[in-house]
Amino acid sequence: MAPRKHFALGDRVxxxxxxxxxxxxxxxxxxxxxxxxxxxxxIVQPYTGMFTL
Structure with a gap:
């Protein structure tokens, strides 16, 4: 199982x-x-296709 992604306010993605x-x-x-x-x-978990820059 892949680890859960976490995003914070202001993150560029x-x-x-x-x-x-x-x-x-x-x-x-x-x-x-x-x-x-x-x-x-x-965007909801598992945030497929979204990544932090």
Whole structure:
């Protein structure tokens, strides 16, 4: 089993589908809201395709 990913407020991230963004809300251990510029997306565990820069 892969370790759980953790993101913090202000983290710069990249997502396979949405591109570059910044975490603007940490809802819980299981969800974050990311501003990708043109759109905001709620991303949930296991954060597939999203990585910290």
């Amino acid at each position: 990249t997502h396979d589908a949405y591109g570059l963004g910044r975490v603007i809300v940490v809802e819980s251990e299981d969800a974050v809201l990311v501003d990708f510029g043109a759109r905001q997306e709620r």
